[in-house]
Ligand code: SF4
């Protein structure tokens with residue numbers, strides 16, 4: 001089955017039946033390894049929509065970062081499994097109303113990480129990418145590489161547990177079902193087995209490279225405060241420097257702000273120009289939230305984001321005395 | 322030479338632990354002179370950023386103390402706080418900070434003795450760790 005064609009059909013139908021006035025999807029990007037967000041409001045425009053391995057963008061960020069545009073409008077959105085969880089969170093956090101969105105789930109086999117492809121081509125520019133399913137062919141001036149899908153998928157996808165939208169109005173094609181992904185927490189357990197000073201050195205080396213461009217924050221569907229704490233200047237919480245203590249505090253607090261809200265879409269890590277392993281801390285926090293409070297971000301449309309909820313009888317061994 | 326005295330920031334809830342500290346004081350209980358107190362309206366007011374910032378500015382440890390579960394002046398502030406701390410603490414440990422530097426406790430206004438005990442304990446723990454270095458910003 002051709003997902004792109006089915007997606008186009010379903011967008012056209014939604015627009016023709018006036019179920020939505022706007023539909024958010026992806027179109028072929030101007031560069032071969034990227035897709036561009038597409039805003040569809042007429043049936044003709046629907047023919048530009050695509051879905052393939054380049055469609056990493058989590059389109060739900062428009063709901064929060066461009067809030068005014070979507071107020072009281074019927075909007076359709078194409079979602080991968082992770083994107084759907086973001087939409088659910090947007091609904092739970094009252095950024096959009098459930099009745100105003102039409103969620104169209106697409107079957108996702110993972111999206112690529114541009115940086116991984118460029119590592120394979122030794123930085124040579126890719127002019128064409130062909131998705132063959134199991135493998136991907138990348139072509140450029142004087143090279144033609146056949147790559148295994150697993151070599152270029154985003155780390156988030158390699159460890160994805162919920163590839164299908166759990167909340168949707170329309171689902172295109174065959175769902176993959178829940179993937180029991182043991183590899184997801186392996187890195188964390190390995191890391192935890194190290195000594196405290198080894199962990200500290202590794203963390204410091206990793207985050208010391210951060211140049212504070214905030215691409216990770218800007219691309220994150222769960223980061224949408226009007227004024228981010230790093231941009232506040234009265235009080236100025238942390239220095240706008242690349243000193244590792246400043247960058248590490250930025251990241252620890254960023255992680256806590258997305259605690260119980262991070263859907264592990266991996267957008268932050270793909271966006272990072274310094275290739276910092278941001279997902280590890282995200283997953284660690286998600287693991288704590290799941291173990292302690294039993295919540296998984298964005299899975300339950302009738303739930304409540306973990307950090308704005310509580311139970312009276314929670315474990316509190318960590319409390320002194 | 323006298324023993325090294327750590328500097329610990331104690332962030333105390335106005336309705337319980339702050340009064341508990343007062344009680345320890347007026348009852349002339351002995352505890353190490355290691356804490357600097359900041360009074361806050363509720364443990365729920367404590368943003369993890371306060372804790373990180375304190376460590377960055379050179380405190381050797383941070384103690385946050387609020388009302389026992391069920392006793393919050395604002396009904397549920399300490400429950401929300403508990404969730405935040407429950408995630409913050411393992412995260413700090415994960416990145417390699419010494420876990421004993423950041424501690425949480427519940428101390429009521431009547432528990433002056435408990436206050437003295439908690440301060441003594443955290444001071445001893447931190448003395449064992451020595452002065453903070455890892456997250457301290459060198460200017
Ligand atoms: S923190 Fe990263 S992985 Fe988590 S939701 Fe935000 S962009 Fe996605």
Ligand code: SF4
Nearest residue numbers: 210211213214216272
């Ligand atoms: S995208 Fe990477 S370099 Fe930029 S602020 Fe985030 S972690 Fe730092």
